[in-house]
């Protein structure tokens with residue numbers, strides 16, 4: 087496995103693979119890797135000849151007052167995890183390598199990036215689109231792998247790829263969880279022992295909603311209610327949203343008649359956590 091910090095090195099390496107006829111998979115990350123990221127890398131390695139993992143804490147997707155500075159970083163550990171999961175190249179640029187100081191181009195995604203997390207993080211998905219579009223242009227992958235844990239991000243990236251005609255496949259990968267159900271996340275490291283225990287309420291709430299949908303309930307407010315009923319039992323949980331939205335429009339639905347996403351965002355202390363399930367009534 088190799089590491090590169092410049093765009094030129096990545097282009098050279100990928101160009102050589104292309105001349106050998108190899109397919110290329112990309113796994114974009116912000117580092118501090120865990121088994122969730124590793125599952126994406128392993129999936130990419132199973133489906134592509136060469137896998138590039140990007141490790142970049144992207145400043146443009148953080149709003150004022152968010153955790154850009156304190157976001158956990160450990161590049162040496164990340165390298166070992168990438169290698170173990172089957173990556174061929176780790177791209178670890180500086181912000182200066184990724185962004186010209188006088189850059190003038192932005193990507194604004196209307197509508198679907200304004201719901202759910204977009205309400206409390208208004209610049210977030212534009213920043214994600216910008217960096218992901220740049221990574222697609224730098225790496226030119228055949229396929230890119232994203233986790234369903236960041237469900238709205240997955241829908242936003244799919245929409246951008248469709249709207250801007252990026253010639254690649256987007257692969258969504260299932261949520262990897264801790265033994266007690268908590269979705270693995272780099273931000274779990276912010277939790278104190280009490281908060282870590284309290285955080286299990288997210289996956290319990292999601293399981294309650296999912297069980298109700300699977301039992302045939304089609305009233306979205308009943309699903310939201312079942313999820314909230316679990317969340318309110320945890321005194322440390324401060325609920326930001328519980329929503330059932332269309333996978334197509336990301337707008338709230340009243341009845342579940344087409345594929346939906348049930349998504350929650352909850353603060354445990356100062357740490358903002360998310361969880362979700364996808365549900366297709368026809369499946």
Ligand SMILES: Nc1ncnc2c1ncn2[C@@H]1O[C@H](COP(=O)(O)OP(=O)(O)OP(=O)(O)O)[C@@H](O)[C@H]1O
Nearest residue numbers: 115116117122232233235236261262270271272273
């Ligand atoms: N538990 C998980 N299961 C599956 N995929 C995951 C999981 N956690 C993160 N991913 C995916 O890994 C990719 C990189 O995510 P990122 O580096 O932001 O990690 P993270 O743990 O989600 O961090 P954060 O705490 O910022 O949410 C994204 O596509 C994300 O959806």
Ligand SMILES: CC(C)(CO)[C@@H](O)C(=O)[O-]
Nearest residue numbers: 114115116144214217236
């Ligand atoms: C896709 C991504 C790597 C873009 O910075 C980030 O939003 C993440 O880690 O999910």
Ligand code: BAL
Nearest residue numbers: 116147148210236239
């Ligand atoms: N996993 C999404 C990156 C973020 O929350 O900024």
